[in-house]
Amino acid sequence: MLGLGNRLRAVLNEVRGKRLADIGCDHGKVAALALLQGEADFVSAVDISPNSLDKAKKLAKKLNLLHKMEFLPGDGLTPLNYEPDSVVIAGMGGNEIVKILSQKRLNSRFILVAHQDVFVLRKYLQQNGYAALKDYAVEEKGKFYDIIVARAGESNYSDGEIYVGKNYPQSSVFIKKLKARKRHLERILNSADKEKLSSDIVKEWEEINNVLQD
Numbered sequence: 001m002l003g004l005g006n007r008l009r010a011v012l013n014e015v016r017g018k019r020l021a022d023i024g025c026d027h028g029k030v031a032a033l034a035l036l037q038g039e040a041d042f043v044s045a046v047d048i049s050p051n052s053l054d055k056a057k058k059l060a061k062k063l064n065l066l067h068k069m070e071f072l073p074g075d076g077l078t079p080l081n082y083e084p085d086s087v088v089i090a091g092m093g094g095n096e097i098v099k100i101l102s103q104k105r106l107n108s109r110f111i112l113v114a115h116q117d118v119f120v121l122r123k124y125l126q127q128n129g130y131a132a133l134k135d136y137a138v139e140e141k142g143k144f145y146d147i148i149v150a151r152a153g154e155s156n157y158s159d160g161e162i163y164v165g166k167n168y169p170q171s172s173v174f175i176k177k178l179k180a181r182k183r184h185l186e187r188i189l190n191s192a193d194k195e196k197l198s199s200d201i202v203k204e205w206e207e208i209n210n211v212l213q214d
């Protein structure tokens with residue numbers, strides 16, 4: 001019932017403090033496990049979809065965790081009426097996560113996993129005074145995910161890192177991810193109408209090559 005893959009296990013490992021908000025909680029597994037494992041004492045489960053929130057509520061009921069949770073329907077950070085110690089925003093695109101981060105300035109520890117357009121998220125963090133405390137890759141069933149832990153502070157991405165990540169803490173998954181991503185980008189570069197290619201794709205491909213050549 002509560003099996004987590006590498007992606008959500010990494011997310012859970014990054015939770016700190018007593019109060020956690022899981023934005024876009026969907027199934028509610030992160031919330032439930034954070035409480036069961038003592039990573040948090042209280043969780044605000046937020047989702048824009050009433051069906052998703054229901055799933056999270058049902059799971060919490062089954063596990064007798066309702067008294068340690070609140071279930072907030074709504075958009076991103078807007079339903080929160082306090083500052084959580086940790087905030088998880090995972091399983092959305094980079095543009096959606098940026099939209100959510102811009103709703104409210106919180107001094108929380110953000111655990112962010114964008115399933116696409118990660119560079120958009122990194123650019124936002126860089127330009128809006130967030131320090132990336134960690135940025136590393138995990139692999140799950142042949143797919144790669146970037147786990148970004150950020151907090152309000154001095155921005156610390158280099159131009160190249162915006163596209164490839166930091167590999168901090170270091171792991172061999174990073175190079176594996178870059179090689180897979182390079183193959184994917186080359187398929188796009190070789191098949192697409194060159195006029196329509198976004199400069200970000202070309203830049204990402206160049207930055208990956210810079211790292212792989214080192």
Ligand SMILES: C[S@@+](CC[C@H](N)C(=O)[O-])C[C@H]1O[C@@H](n2cnc3c(N)ncnc32)[C@H](O)[C@@H]1O
Nearest residue numbers: 023024025026047048049052074075076090091
């Ligand atoms: C793909 S699921 C990810 C679930 C879980 N966070 C994970 O990473 O496995 C995305 C969830 O985010 C919710 N969602 C999307 N945009 C949202 C927003 N702006 N505010 C709150 N929830 C949102 C969706 O309804 C859905 O339940």
